[in-house]
Amino acid sequence: MEKLETQRKRLMEAAIKTSGHRLLLLCLMLNILLLGLLIGTSTLGALSQSYFSYQAEKSAELIEENVEEILADKSLENDQHSSEEAEQEMHKEQPNTEAENN
Numbered sequence: 001m002e003k004l005e006t007q008r009k010r011l012m013e014a015a016i017k018t019s020g021h022r023l024l025l026l027c028l029m030l031n032i033l034l035l036g037l038l039i040g041t042s043t044l045g046a047l048s049q050s051y052f053s054y055q056a057e058k059s060a061e062l063i064e065e066n067v068e069e070i071l072a073d074k075s076l077e078n079d080q081h082s083s084e085e086a087e088q089e090m091h092k093e094q095p096n097t098e099a100e101n102n
């Protein structure tokens with residue numbers, strides 16, 4: 001009877017140690033998983049930040065090119081308008097000089 005009691009105590013101690021080891025192993029695996037998620041998340045964050053910086057730079061370049069094109073178009077439009085006005089002024093002055101000559 002005493003042998004059975006001793007054996008039962010040993011089995012209980014072994015079960016407690018085994019469950020403790022299992023719990024410790026489970027916690028270790030969970031920590032490794034969380035660390036992997038943290039590393040993956042930070043890497044993904046860095047990559048997305050780099051990508052968005054690249055996109056912002058490209059957008060700024062495109063905007064700058066568009067502004068330059070718009071300014072060039074406006075300048076050309078103003079030049080044409082000025083030359084048309086000058087031409088109209090010349091046509092206005094020519095009849096006056098012809099009338100003076102007659």
